[in-house]
Amino acid sequence: MSSHDIPRTSGFRTEEQTYQELEKIKKYRDLEDQFYSLTAANNYEYTPDLFQLTTKLLKLNPEYFTAWNVRRRLLISGLLSRSSRGSSRSTALSTSSSSGTTTHSSAALSPSRSTETPPSRESQTPGRPGQNGTTAETDKAGQDTEAKKAAAAENDANVIQSELAFIFPLLKDYPKCYWIWNYRRWILELAIEHLPAATARRIWEEELGLDSMMLTRDRRNYHAWAYRRYLVAKLESAELGGKSMVEEEFDYTTRMTRVDLSNFSAWHNRSKLIPRLLDERRASDVARRAFFDEELGRVKEGLNVGPEDQSLWFYHQFLMSNVTDYVGRATIIPNLDFKDRITYVTTELDEIEELLEDFDDVKWIYEALMEYTLSLQRLQERQLDAAEKERLAVWLGKLRELDPLRNGRWDDVAADCKL
């Protein structure tokens, strides 16, 4: 229903092609019918048949989110041991309300929970270790608890690893499928809940490697960047005994932008990391300024060879907004003298204008000159002077010539500047 990059065809099919298509449909629908009848009948208790059915269906169609949901219910109700580490978001939302360990979010969601997920606690396979954590049962478990816990952890580690392994090829084939990424996150949350902290941490660390691999295959994958931020936040958290990874992640964006200057996703992430990076370095004003200058230098180096790169210009704007838009707003160089702020803007204006010597037909240069001239005027809280107006008129003329798609914008700027 939503296809991308698939060439339009005549739609004509030979008899043989029609036959094959119908066979394919029949095979898929048979699986689906089995799936419906089993899910309708068995209230999501684990059975190997149903579990394998979700595997088959999801391999054919990873967008089939209901099959992912059933798989989660099967893991909770049968394959995984009961968590002994209390309730976390991932399972609290989906286990029955009899657990009595509702978190804030599960409370908010309880209606859907209680109607959609049948209570499965009582149907737990007898003798399965690591039980549901009520006081009575914990006592009953007595001295075997440790051994049972270890066995449970091993079982759960196997289940979790096998789920991650199952998803991996699907993720490679369908790197933009929301449901696969969601399911993978959910499995990772299970690791925290069910496995010893060190094991869980190792799994999460390996996951960061997988994410880097996904970003090597597609440097802009929106899901993979979101996943990376999610992984890092968790790896940094006390939950996984973590510490800040801001330096490593900053280095990662350095590498990614070196490979591809136009990687706006990497520049974006960098812009988000810098405030924390400087805070955690406890950077002095001098250090902050040195950092800022280096960063500005890095962008301009790129612009000097590729001034048509909008990612670089947007990042340049991010840096310069720290100089010009500082009133009532946190910036990465907060204690800059007003005089220095002016100098930064005028220096940038001069250097950008020099770019015109080599590139007089790149609209971004004129746009930057226009923007920073207006920033300077706002910074100094004054009217545009006659010379500035004259220059703005010239740049706007070039913008209309080089970038007529956005003439409405250039008209607005001209009107605002009373040109």
Added chain:
Amino acid sequence: MSEVHEAKDNKLKQLPDELQLATAAHVKYVQSLDTRVTEYGYWMTQHLRLNGVYWGLVALHLLGHPEALPRDETIEFVLSCQKDNGGFAPAPNHDAHMLYTVSAVQILAMVDGFDELERRGKGNGKATVGKYIADLQNRETGTFAGDEWGEEDTRFLYGALNALSLLGLLDLVDVNKAVDYVVACANFDGGYGATPGAESHAAQIWTCVGALAIAGRVDLIDKEKLARWLSERQVANGGFNGRPEKTADVCYSWFVLGSLEIIGRRHWIDGDALVEFILSAQDPEKGGISDRPGDMVDVWHTCFGIAGLSALGYPGLEAVDPRYCMPKSTIRRILGE
């Protein structure tokens, strides 16, 4: 009640025949969607069925053929997708999710079917649907999950405000917290992502800007910065991309244009160039619009392509509401604006 764009004396009239909107073909195409049972793709996309009805219906309404899908059968199908918890699944045997619940509400709104929901829906009709949606709000942060499994995304936040406002039940949720959350998703470039910290993305921007518009808080948007970033989505072939350095895709026609319209900057892009791009991606014979010229058509791109044309005032099309991606006449009937 309807509000149809009148033909203006502009470049559009001079476009060659294959670049005229093939209205009849598009209507037929949408009508044919539920009959394609001999295509594997039909069965692989069951998980989108209710969204598909919404996309198809928006296209038909904007094309001026709201009756092209039978109203009774449409309502019947929507109600057959409702689960006991009040939420809607994409098709009867699937699970409920915010995405389909919003589509269900939008479809019922377009066919004026809220009475049927009151009469025949699960539980207490509209109230039960409203409760399903409201219960998905994270009361600490203000954002929304898609379903019981907890994935959060500004798409779901938008969907919740969209559907609840149509149902007249916005007071079931903490709108201020939702607004704060959207504000926390803003980036240096003026755009918004799916969560705080996420990269700006045209589709996420539309959901965030739409949510703020429905909440009456467009004042919180940095309009200059956002409009600058959005206007740069238009590339040389006239189409829009969703992020810098990506290729143009018809669906972003809507997400970018709808957002620009809400913040009063639609004139910052070249409408005629966009019209040409959208029309060059249509299949003039069999109907439907694709992501870009020469590709397979689908109902998602058909919907957002036509919505884009409507937002540009394409002659003969019903006017579209930029916040809801539904006919203005529907929104006016329901909200009384």
